[in-house]
Amino acid sequence: MIKGSKKMLTIILFVIFLLALTTCVVINLPQFGKLPSGARLERIKRSPQWKEGKFNNELETVTMTGDKNLFQAMWSFVFDKAPDVEPKDSVPVIKTDLHKLEKDEKLIVWFGHSSYLFQLAGKRILVDPVFYAAAPFGFAGKAFKGSEAYHPEDMPDIEITKKMRKRACFAVTTFLL
Template identity: 35%
Template sequence: MKILLVILTIIIVYGCVYINRPALADPIVTTQVNSDHYENGFFKNPIERPLITSTESRASRLYRFVFGKDTDSIPAQPIPSQKTDLMQLDPSENTIVWMGHSSYFMQLERNTFLIDPVFSSNASPVPMTNTPFEGSNIYTAEDIPEIDYLLITHDHWDHLDFPTIDALKDKIHEVVTPLGVGSYFEQWGFDSNMIHEGDWFSRFEKKDLTIHIMPAQHFSGRLLERNKTLWGSFAIITGQHKIYFGGDSGYGPHFKQIAEKLGNFDIAVLEDGQYNDDWPYIHMTPEETVQAAKDLGTKAVLPSHNSKFKLSHHAWYEPLERIHQVSQNQSYRLMTPLIGESINVDQHDQTFTLWWQQYM
């Protein structure tokens, strides 16, 4: 009996410590939010659709995801990379560096940006789950220079990672997020004066730079409760460039709406991965990604949300191969860099390899 009590006490203490970790902080959103897509304490999508369309039980879906056999869903060999030394970049060079999944570093007109950085050994509330593919997690906080603007599209674990944010804290000058997401940063010790939250179609302006917070068709939540904070995308507009970071989003009319409001883009970073017939409205298939690119009128497409984590049942290389196939004879340029490879924003004839094909 004493041994059981000791074990039970240890479990309770560990559980209390675990649940009180900073990463599990609850968001704080004022009840006075003035938004036409905020109701009774929850945000909602531009078009309300079910997150899950499958009739299969949640327990059954989880079991199938964890224990099911998905052919080539995890690479058999390390993901190749070409690590750019961010500390040695020419400050005048306009550059984007993909860090795998949805994490990006960008240097644009002498401003530095970091979008949805996740450098941890897992992107999940459960330790040792949702771990990065071997070879895909090549950057650490020590590799990152001073960041003028940290942009977070939404609060899911594969986009908002506490250990990464905490390690970068002293390098970040400004934080821009959709409504509610900034409250995590305040609880994590960031000065409230450097945190800028906004609703869809709001904007943050500084000097010759404007960061627009735009819509997305997705959801939010880090544990059991969903949609307490807003999700979104970003349009970064300077005197010479227009770059769009789509975050996570299903396909919808908001892409055309964004282009109608802001005009066409030089580069659109669009999600292309983790799609599934069970959740068709919150992630895009490669074919829908192509349609979104057309709606945005972008000159170049950079596929995102792939090649680092297994969050669905498709082969890990399928998103890149499918978008490559469907992008033939399109008006935009498809960019498929290696993780860590530098993209010259102003070099419109820069070419990239079909690096994933060697694993097919």
């Protein structure tokens, strides 16, 4: 009985180790960006939003909605399928020829979700470029019909690209400093 328990414990610990190792490898893939360093980090530290060793949003970011705790929210996300969360038809898109945009014009082009092209101060800033794939891995999700209108070759010359999730405002704020 004890020998079987030791074997089971060894298997469980090995599986936990493999999951931790896989997580470390995956979160360090280029698709997930990287931490700032060098001159970029120094510029960020001069931001008025840099306090106590981290970047603080000017407005509070609500991470949970409703009265669910983290476990309840995760359970609901995985197992409760809400109706009408995906469009029934193609997402309407007005595709602009980005190569013909005047560079000195101030504008924002929204590509969907958190992907934007900003033109400010004669610079083009591409934030969180997600064009024809909805997730870092093909098996993790697919884009809605119609939302895959833009591809990398549609982009004009870009001075700054920020691959950040949930930090688009951070990217723009640090650029404007």
